[in-house]
Amino acid sequence: MTLSRIYLEKKSKLKSVERELESVLSVANPLLSEASLDLLKAGGKRIRPLLTLLCAEYGDPERKAVKDSAVMLELIHMASLVHDDVVDDSDLRRGKPTVKAQWNNRVAMFTGDFIFAKAIELISDVDNLEVHRSISRVIRDLSLGEIDQIKELYHWKQNLRTYLRRIKRKTALLMALSCQLGALSSGCSSEIGLKLYYFGYYLGMSYQITDDILDFIGTKKQLGKPAGGDLRNGNITLPTYFAMNRYGLRKSIRKVLENKNPSHEQWDAVIHSIRASGAIRDSEQLSNAYLQKGIDLLEQLPQVKVTHALRVIADYIGTRNY
Amino acid sequence: MSLFKELDLVCHQLCLELKHEYVQTVLPKPDIDRDKMTIYYMLFRMNEPQQAAGSYTKSVMVAEIGLNTHETMTCEKRTNKELLKQRQLTVLSGDFYSALYYYTLARQSNIELVKWVAQAIQNFNEYKCALFFPPVHFGWQELIHEIKKIESALVGKIARQLGFTHVVPYISDFFLIKRLIAERDLRNEEKHTGYFSKMRLDDDDQLVEKLDWEIKSRTAQLSQALKRSEDQSELFLKLKDYINLQLPLTA
Incomplete structure (x- = not known):
């Protein structure tokens, strides 16, 4: 089984999720409708709905709550993208103008808040308090993670734990929730739900570390921006953290981070030294360790077709290069 | 207590x-x-x-x-x-x-309340978009009407859902008056929120005068409406006392 085979097998269900997304975002106000639907049409991997649909295979995947959960998760992700573009001052996303670039920051606030409220309204029909407590905790932690990221910008003294907590909140929790909701909304036991939650969590940690590595080693064409963009914006990710623990590098990285207006050449030199330091290899090792923990958990789940599909997704995350 | x-x-x-x-x-x-x-x-x-x-x-x-x-x-x-x-x-x-x-x-x-709030937030954002990007040019009264919808989007929804629809007009008027006062004060400090930026007025003084007139007239109307109402429900009487107490302070 391959990743494209998994997408193919879930094609009709993913299409149904897409139709539902289009339906809930088609509202009377033309501006809100256009802003939301443009974002939807820009596409994306839809990894979160896919995980939900797959994990629902452990129970009854035909339940309405399964689709509602998948739609809700993608709506939350979309809402956070609209607001992230204001935070990052980004004018392009997936090659298309962002809501804030096409209209302005205020419209981006209205659109994000609207989509987020839509997601919550949709899930409020689910009659399961455990589900609501889980979703609302993750959403709260997501926003706390984003605030932490701003707080820790340019803080070269931060430790590994700080970084891991940040990526947990930023990425891993939503992946964990995607898997857990698939299980709970399809009627699985809390025990299976919890195992899938941790599978998604480890997958998410590995996914974000890989993203942070790719930011250093990707080409400008692959990334759509110069390499090392995170560090240039003051965001200290795992490769930088590992590089700073190497003799001689800490001082030069710190010097650039503390410089109020470093030149492009200074940034390029620091990014090059991080790449050459072995920090990328160390980061990959940690990413793989998380992935392995997720794979180990799969062995505790029923050995059915979907378990194999989840393994394929884990392998893809471990080898992806864009 | x-x-x-x-x-x-x-x-x-x-x-x-x-x-x-x-x-x-x-x-x-x-x-x-x-x-x-x-x-x-x-x-x-x-x-x-x-x-x-x-x-x-x-x-x-x-x-x-x-x-x-x-x-x-x-x-x-x-x-x-x-x-x-x-x-x-x-x-x-x-x-x-x-x-x-x-x-x-x-x-x-209380997931039911979650749903009401989520629905109200959607309405709030739709009203906001309609105000900032109106499909047609708003006249003064239409603009006031839109602002009123925004100001009580959440509280009006909660009141209706709890079965207190009869008090919504008074609450809506009260919060509209509060917003108009805030807008007038901001204008006096030469700040603005953008609510009235699309009004085609000759100068800012004209806007402050219009806001003044609107505040006075709406305050008088609300006081009269509260006085004339025959509603004897416990909630209405409490609200009436509260609004009557706050209106002179706000206006």
Whole structure:
């Protein structure tokens, strides 16, 4: 089984999720409708709905709550993208103008808040308090993670734990929730739900570390921006953290981070030294360790077709290069 | 315990809930609209014991504050790092408050209220878009009408859902008057929120005069409406007393 085979097998269900997304975002106000639907049409991997649909295979995947959960998760992700573009001052996303670039920051606030409220309204029909407590905790932690990221910008003294907590909140929790909701909304036991939650969590940690590595080693064409963009914006990710623990590098990285207006050449030199330091290899090792923990958990789940599909997704995350 | 003492307690707990140490080093503390808090509390208190009414009031106030935080969003290009950080935290703290209402209500097992608030937030944002990007040019009264819908989007929805539709017109008028006063005061300080930026008026003085007239006329109308009403329900009488007490202060 391959990743494209998994997408193919879930094609009709993913299409149904897409139709539902289009339906809930088609509202009377033309501006809100256009802003939301443009974002939807820009596409994306839809990894979160896919995980939900797959994990629902452990129970009854035909339940309405399964689709509602998948739609809700993608709506939350979309809402956070609209607001992230204001935070990052980004004018392009997936090659298309962002809501804030096409209209302005205020419209981006209205659109994000609207989509987020839509997601919550949709899930409020689910009659399961455990589900609501889980979703609302993750959403709260997501926003706390984003605030932490701003707080820790340019803080070269931060430790590994700080970084891991940040990526947990930023990425891993939503992946964990995607898997857990698939299980709970399809009627699985809390025990299976919890195992899938941790599978998604480890997958998410590995996914974000890989993203942070790719930011250093990707080409400008692959990334759509110069390499090392995170560090240039003051965001200290795992490769930088590992590089700073190497003799001689800490001082030069710190010097650039503390410089109020470093030149492009200074940034390029620091990014090059991080790449050459072995920090990328160390980061990959940690990413793989998380992935392995997720794979180990799969062995505790029923050995059915979907378990194999989840393994394929884990392998893809471990080898992806864009 | 008197209503105002109960409200002091709710307000204190709300401040604790909103507290985020880092955010408060960069952004001012969020404003708590005491009138809105009081009216929410009165609405919930009709059918709920003190503690539950206080908790629900806190949650919907957090949602209101989330929207108000995003209200302060600016649009001009910023390069100064500190100003940029303020903008970033305006987005993120608003998101945090929006997440918090769901989180607290889920812990109180009140998912029905979550749904009402989520629906009201959607309406609020639709009204806002309609105001800032109107399909046709708004006349003065149409603009006032749109602002009224925005100002009571959440509180009106909650009142209706709790079965108190009969008090919604008075609440809506009261919060409209409050907003008009705030707009007039901002104009006097040469600031603006953008609500009236699309009005084609010759100068700012004309706008202040128009706002003054609108505030006086609406205040008089609301006082008359409260006086003339034959509604003898407990909620109406409480609201009537409260609004009558606050109107001279606000106007």
